[in-house]
Structure formats: C-alpha cells, structure tokens
Amino acid sequence: MEQQRAENRLVLAYLYVALVSVFIGTFFGLLQVTSRAGFFQTPPWFDYYRMLTAHGVLLALVFTTLFISGLSTYATYRSIERPRRSLALGWTGWWMMTTGTVLAALEILAGNASVLYTFYAPLKASPWFYVGAALLIVGTWAVLLDVLLAIAYFRRTHPGERIPLPVFMVAANYLMWFLATIGVAIEVLFQLIPWSFGWVPGIDVQLSRTLFWYFGHPLVYFWLLGAYLIWYGVVPKILGVPFFSDALTRVAFILFIILSLPVGVHHQFTDPGISHIWKELQTGFTLMVVIPSLMTAFALFATFEQAAAKQGRHGFIGIVAALPWSNPTFLGSALGMILFIFGGFGGIVNASYSLDVLTHNTMWIVGHFHITVGGPVALTLIAATYTLIPALTGRRFTSEGLARAQIWLWFIGLSIMSFAMHTAGLLGAPRREAALAYGGNAIAAQWVPWTMLAAVGGIIVYASVICYLIAFVQMVFGGERGETRFEFADPDLYAEKTPAILDRLGLWTAAAVLLVIIAYAGPITEHFHYHIYLAPGMRTW
Amino acid sequence: MLNLPRLERTWLWLGGITMAFFFIIVLSLAVMADIEPPSYGQTIDPTKVSQTPPFDHPGLHQTGPKAYEAYYVGQVFSWNPASITIPVGSTVTFYVTSSDVVHGFSVPEADVNAEVMPGWVSRVEHTFLKPGDYPIICNQYCGIGHSAMFAHIIVK
Ligand code: HEM
Numbered sequence: 001m002e003q004q005r006a007e008n009r010l011v012l013a014y015l016y017v018a019l020v021s022v023f024i025g026t027f028f029g030l031l032q033v034t035s036r037a038g039f040f041q042t043p044p045w046f047d048y049y050r051m052l053t054a055h056g057v058l059l060a061l062v063f064t065t066l067f068i069s070g071l072s073t074y075a076t077y078r079s080i081e082r083p084r085r086s087l088a089l090g091w092t093g094w095w096m097m098t099t100g101t102v103l104a105a106l107e108i109l110a111g112n113a114s115v116l117y118t119f120y121a122p123l124k125a126s127p128w129f130y131v132g133a134a135l136l137i138v139g140t141w142a143v144l145l146d147v148l149l150a151i152a153y154f155r156r157t158h159p160g161e162r163i164p165l166p167v168f169m170v171a172a173n174y175l176m177w178f179l180a181t182i183g184v185a186i187e188v189l190f191q192l193i194p195w196s197f198g199w200v201p202g203i204d205v206q207l208s209r210t211l212f213w214y215f216g217h218p219l220v221y222f223w224l225l226g227a228y229l230i231w232y233g234v235v236p237k238i239l240g241v242p243f244f245s246d247a248l249t250r251v252a253f254i255l256f257i258i259l260s261l262p263v264g265v266h267h268q269f270t271d272p273g274i275s276h277i278w279k280e281l282q283t284g285f286t287l288m289v290v291i292p293s294l295m296t297a298f299a300l301f302a303t304f305e306q307a308a309a310k311q312g313r314h315g316f317i318g319i320v321a322a323l324p325w326s327n328p329t330f331l332g333s334a335l336g337m338i339l340f341i342f343g344g345f346g347g348i349v350n351a352s353y354s355l356d357v358l359t360h361n362t363m364w365i366v367g368h369f370h371i372t373v374g375g376p377v378a379l380t381l382i383a384a385t386y387t388l389i390p391a392l393t394g395r396r397f398t399s400e401g402l403a404r405a406q407i408w409l410w411f412i413g414l415s416i417m418s419f420a421m422h423t424a425g426l427l428g429a430p431r432r433e434a435a436l437a438y439g440g441n442a443i444a445a446q447w448v449p450w451t452m453l454a455a456v457g458g459i460i461v462y463a464s465v466i467c468y469l470i471a472f473v474q475m476v477f478g479g480e481r482g483e484t485r486f487e488f489a490d491p492d493l494y495a496e497k498t499p500a501i502l503d504r505l506g507l508w509t510a511a512a513v514l515l516v517i518i519a520y521a522g523p524i525t526e527h528f529h530y531h532i533y534l535a536p537g538m539r540t541w
Numbered sequence: 542m543l544n545l546p547r548l549e550r551t552w553l554w555l556g557g558i559t560m561a562f563f564f565i566i567v568l569s570l571a572v573m574a575d576i577e578p579p580s581y582g583q584t585i586d587p588t589k590v591s592q593t594p595p596f597d598h599p600g601l602h603q604t605g606p607k608a609y610e611a612y613y614v615g616q617v618f619s620w621n622p623a624s625i626t627i628p629v630g631s632t633v634t635f636y637v638t639s640s641d642v643v644h645g646f647s648v649p650e651a652d653v654n655a656e657v658m659p660g661w662v663s664r665v666e667h668t669f670l671k672p673g674d675y676p677i678i679c680n681q682y683c684g685i686g687h688s689a690m691f692a693h694i695i696v697k
C-alpha cells in the first residue's frame with residue numbers, strides 16, 4: 001500500500017509538470033491567434049516569437065513527453081507489480097526533465113532563445129536553452145530503462161509468458177523513441193552545445209536539420225502512441241470488453257516502431273542538397289504507415305461493436321447509442337478519434353511532394369498538427385486525467401458536467417481553428433508570422449477572414465482550458481475521498497496463442513535500425529560528398 | 542499464426558492499395574510532369590556570399606526569349622533584389638542563398654516554395670502565366686523582423 005502510494009506520487013509528479021505546461025502554453029496560444037488576427041499588438045518586451053517558442057516547446061515537447069512518461073510509468077507499474085520496487089530511475093528521469101524544462105523555459109521567457117521548438121541552426125540561442133533541451137530528451141532514457149527492467153523482472157518471474165500488453169505498448173513506444181532521440185541528442189550534444197558556447201566557430205546547418213527531422217517525425221508517433229495506449233487499452237475497459245486482439249495490437253505497435261523512423265526527410269522535401277530519390281523513397285515508407293493506422297481504426301470500431309453487442313444493440317445507430325458518452329474519459333477519446341480521421345487525410349496530402357509544395361510552411365501545417373496533436377492526443381490525455389488523477393490521489397471527481405463541457409468546447413473550438421488554419425494555408429498564408437499584411441498585398445488580404453475565424457476557434461479552445469483549470473483544481477485540492485479506477489482492459493480469449501516472436505522486442509528494434517540505415521545511408525553519404533561550409537550563426541531577435 | 546478477421550484483411554488491402562495508388566500518382570507526376578522534389582545542391586561559403594559570383598550581383602538575367610535566371614540573396618530581413626519585373630509567360634529559374642540564417646523563399650500564388658540555408662544554393666523554377674504583383678514571402682522564421690521580409694515580382 002505504502003509502496004503503491006509512493007509510485008502514485010511519482011506518476012502525479014510527471015502529470016503535474018505536464019499539465020502546468022498546458023496551462024501556460026495554451027495561454028500563449030491564445031495570445032498568438034488573437035494577435036495574428038490583429039485584435040492586439042504584442043508588446044516589444046514580449047514579442048510574438050518568444051511566445052511562439054514557449055508555446056511550441058511547452059506543448060509539443062514538455063507536455064507530451066512528461067505526460068506520456070507518467071502514463072507509461074503508471075501502465076508499467078500497474079501491469080507488473082513488484083514488491084519494493086526502486087523508484088530511483090523514475091525520479092531521475094523526472095528531475096532531469098523538470099530541470100531541463102525550467103532551464104529552457106527561463107531562457108525562452110528571458111528572450112534569449114526565440115528559436116522556436118525546432119531550434120533550426122544557425123539561429124543561435126543561449127547555450128543553456130540547448131542544455132535544457134538535452135536534459136529533457138536524455139531524461140526520457142531513464143523511463144525506458146525503468147520499463148526494460150520491469151520487463152526483465154517479469155520474464156524472470158513468469159517464464160514463457162507474454163509481456164503484459166500495456167507494457168508491451170509502452171516498451172514499443174519508448175524503443176522507437178529511444179532510436180529517434182539518438183538523432184537529436186547528437187545534434188544538441190555534439191553540434192549545438194559546443195557551437196553556442198563558442199567552442200567551435202560554425203555549424204553544419206544541413207546535417208543539423210537532417211538529425212532534427214530524423215527525430216521530429218517519430219516524435220509525432222511518440223505522442224500518438226501515448227494516446228493509442230488509452231484508445232487500445234483503457235477505452236475497452238470503460239466499455240466492459242477485453243482488448244480487441246492481443247496479437248494484432250502487438251503487430252500494429254511493431255509496425256509503428258519500424259515505420260516511424262525512416263521517414264523524417266519528408267519534412268525536408270524543399271531542402272537543397274538531398275536528391276529526389278531519397279525524398280521519394282521516404283515518401284514510400286511514409287505512406288506505409290497507413291497499415292498500422294487502419295489496423296488501429298479497425299480494432300477501435302470492433303471494440304465499439306463488441307461493447308454494443310453485449311447490450312444487444314447492432315447497426316451504426318445502435319452502436320453509437322450504446323456508447324457511454326457521458327463518461328468524460330470515453331468522450332474525450334472518442335472525439336479525439338473523430339478529429340484524427342481528418343488528421344490522417346491531411347497527413348497523406350503532406351506526404352505527397354506534389355501537394356506538399358503548396359502546404360509546406362503554411363498555416364495548413366499548423367492546422368494539421370493542431371488536429372493531430374492538439375486534438376486527438378491532447379484531448380485524449382486530458383480526458384484521461386479525469387479518472388487517472390483521482391485514481392492516483394484516492395479521490396472521486398464529481399463535476400462530470402464541467403468535464404463534458406470542457407471536452408466538447410475543446411472539440412468544437414479546435415475543429416473551427418484547425419479548419420480555418422487549413423484554409424488560410426491553402427490560400428498561401430505562411431506560418432510563424434507575427435503579422436500578415438505584406439504591405440497591403442491583395443493576396444495577403446484574402447487570408448484575413450480565415451485568420452479571424454481561427455481566432456474564434458482559438459478563443460473557444462481557451463475557454464475549454466479555463467474549464468479544465470477549474471476541474472483540475474477541484475481534482476487536486478477538493479473532491480471527496482473514495483476509490484476511482486484507471487485500469488487497462490483484460491486480455492482477449494486468444495491472447496494465450498499470441499506468437500512468441502511478437503515479444504522479441506530486440507529483434508524488432510534491430511529491424512527498425514535496418515530500415516533507418518536503408519533510408520538514411522543515401523542522404524547522409526550524399527551530404528558528405530559536398531564541400532560543406534560551416535555557418536557562424538547569429539542572434540536575430 | 543495470426544488470425545486476421547476476413548473483414549480486416551479486406552480493409553487493410555483496400556487501404557494498402559489506395560496508398561500504393563497515391564504513391565504511383567506521385568511518382569508518375571515526378572517522371573512525366575517533372576513535379577519532383579528538388580535534387581539541386583550547390584554549396585557556397587555563407588560568410589563570402591557578397592564576393593561570390595553570381596551572388597555578388599543579385600538580380601535578373603535574361604537567358605532566352607521569355608526565359609530568365611534570377612539570383613537572390615536572403616539576409617535578415619530582406620530579399621535582394623527587392624523587386625523584379627518580367628513579361629507575362631516568362632519562365633524564371635530562381636537561385637537563392639542566405640548569408641546568415643535559414644529563410645524560406647516562397648511565392649504563394651506560384652507554388653514556389655524552397656528552404657534557403659546558409660551554405661547552400663536552392664533552385665526553383667516557375668512560369669508566370671498571369672499578370673500581377675506576386676509577393677515573395679519569407680516563410681521560414683528567421684528572427685524578429687521575419688514578417689517584414691518580402692519582395693515583389695511584377696508580372697506585366
Ligand atoms: C488554446 C489552444 C491553442 C491555441 C489558441 C493555439 C494557437 C496556435 C497558433 C496560432 C499557432 C501558430 C502560430 C504561427 O505559426 O505563427 C500555434 C502553433 C503551434 N501549436 Fe498551438 N494552439 C493551441 C493549443 C495547442 C496544443 C494543445 C498543442 C500541442 C499539444 C499545440 C501545439 C502547437 C505547435 C507545436 C505549434 C508550432 C509552433 C511553431 O511553429 O514553432 N498548440 N498554436
């Protein structure tokens with residue numbers, strides 16, 4: 001009991017840092033949409049790009065990473081109980097990530113690191129910003145190690161058994177993530193930090209971008225698999241049915257380990273110095289991710305159907321009517337799934353070079369990632385806290401009406417904002433701009449109504465954040481004592497027959513490495529055939 | 542070994558075939574219509590752009606009837622040349638480099654979109670069929686004056 005409470009405190013610590021990042025980060029989001037729409041002017045002492053950097057770093061990097069680390073730790077600890085478990089690794093990870101976050105955030109707010117969350121060299125931020133980023137990234141390796149130790153313990157004590165499915169999903173996600181972070185760790189530790197401290201005179205710009213995007217694409221799958229852990233694992237439990245299929249879930253996650261990595265160059269379609277052959281090869285890999293994505297869609301719909309069948313309801317309307325829409329955790333997940341369908345469509349567009357040339361660096365992309373990470377992922381994770389946090393604090397959350405209002409507002413606001421951003425992008429509106437007038441140009445004038453509409457959507461999402469803040473305060477400080485359960489579904493009937501080879505995580509990691517080599521050997525060798533000039537870089541803000 | 546429901550097999554085949562079809566479209570456009578991601582690569586010393594031909598004289602050069610080459614340098618926070626004028630129907634090949642940080646060379650109405658990195662020359666080509674004042678927008682964040690970084694292509 002005491003042990004479990006100590007474990008819960010660790011998980012809560014991760015969630016709290018993540019959620020505080022949401023409260024601060026979305027406030028900047030609100031200022032961005034409204035100032036872009038011309039409702040007010042950002043003051044010189046807190047310019048637009050400082051906000052945008054804080055927004056991107058706090059939401060895309062800090063919130064997601066810390067939340068998923070906490071959730072994954074929870075899934076692992078609850079699925080593999082271990083007496084007198086050491087929490088040292090878990091806390092090491094938390095301290096590294098939190099210190100890194102604070103360091104990076106202070107530098108951003110002080111205006112020493114307005115380089116956005118992609119920190120493209122040779123924009124030269126304060127070295128402490130990069131040190132913070134390194135701590136945040138490397139801290140996650142402690143979580144992976146903790147998960148692997150739990151798996152090793154499980155294998156010792158349960159010879160011949162399959163790894164519990166929630167832990168398998170977590171391990172798959174963190175192994176993929178580990179391979180990805182090697183790229184950005186090399187960039188930060190060997191390129192950015194020495195250069196920003198002035199130990200070396202210049203930086204290889206293109207190499208740093210390639211390393212960044214080798215990490216940047218799997219990053220989005222890391223977020224998504226965090227949400228999938230809830231869609232695959234927790235949603236069926238709420239519906240009272242088992243996992244759809246133990247074996248197929250493992251197959252889908254293995255495919256995600258393998259296919260998330262060899263594709264980063266699709267973010268560099270318009271870069272010089274990388275042959276179209278490599279760009280086309282990686283386009284092919286990118287599109288292959290449709291297979292595990294459709295497997296996921298199938299599993300989720302099948303789960304819904306089973307749940308409805310248990311109540312004797314059938315057909316589309318019967319299924320929809322049978323689902324527990326009043327349960328906030330379910331509601332947020334289900335609305336997130338709906339948004340994600342549109343995210344998938346947009347992704348196919350971006351992956352096709354002939355269309356990407358229209359959308360690259362436009363507001364379309366901003367619309368796209370808000371309807372993927374800002375919608376499905378953030379909404380699912382936030383909705384999960386309505387049961388996860390009370391489960392961890394030993395309380396009951398009673399304001400479900402407020403929670404439902406929060407979730408619907410987020411869904412509606414985000415849909416409006418994202419739709420408006422997509423449209424503005426198709427009309428050519430660029431992203432990452434403090435102002436959009438371009439000297440009164442006629443083309444730029446077409447963007448105005450859509451920028452306004454995006455602001456309306458953004459304000460609605462922010463109203464949702466305020467509802468969440470109220471609910472969060474209630475969850476943490478108020479609420480009656482009682483038991484809340486946040487559990488993963490039971491194995492399906494055939495789970496025992498899952499082929500042992502699917503559990504060979506080492507094998508699948510090796511397969512992923514092989515594909516990375518196939519995809520990147522070309523562009524990297526090509527890079528070093530050029531005579532590379534280093535860029536000295538500067539602070540341009 | 543893996544017992545995939547029949548319906549799911551059909552579903553995955555449909556999805557897989559659709560993606561293969563998309564991929565074939567992208568590749569056919571590349572081969573037949575030349576709509577390809579750029580392969581061009583040329584490096585240049587970013588600290589010596591103003592001494593390196595042809596970027597020591599940025600601007601427009603006619604290379605044939607209705608055919609031009611344009612050399613652009615991006616630097617915080619402007620494009621050089623700031624304005625060019627070409628007749629309707631001209632094909633322009635843009636060569637763009639940066640003397641400081643990364644910029645984005647984009648002409649929204651003309652599907653011209655290229656990342657511009659210090660140390661590298663990017664190349665894009667476009668035929669301007671309609672008259673107008675086309676803005677060249679910097680669409681990659683480059684610093685505090687990023688939104689003010691634009692130039693004009695006047696097509697008459
Ligand atoms: C109140 C809710 C939100 C609003 C109003 C909002 C608004 C915006 C706006 C207007 C931009 C783009 C500005 C530009 O390109 O100039 C932006 C960028 C971004 N947002 Fe949000 N956002 C919100 C929530 C979120 C959430 C929940 C996430 C992720 C979990 C997120 C992730 C991002 C990222 C990664 C960027 C890109 C930053 C960059 O270009 O460097 N946003 N947001």
Ligand SMILES: [Cu+2]
Nearest residue numbers: 216217266267
């Ligand atoms: Cu990607």
Ligand SMILES: [Cu+2]
Nearest residue numbers: 679681683687
């Ligand atoms: Cu710029």
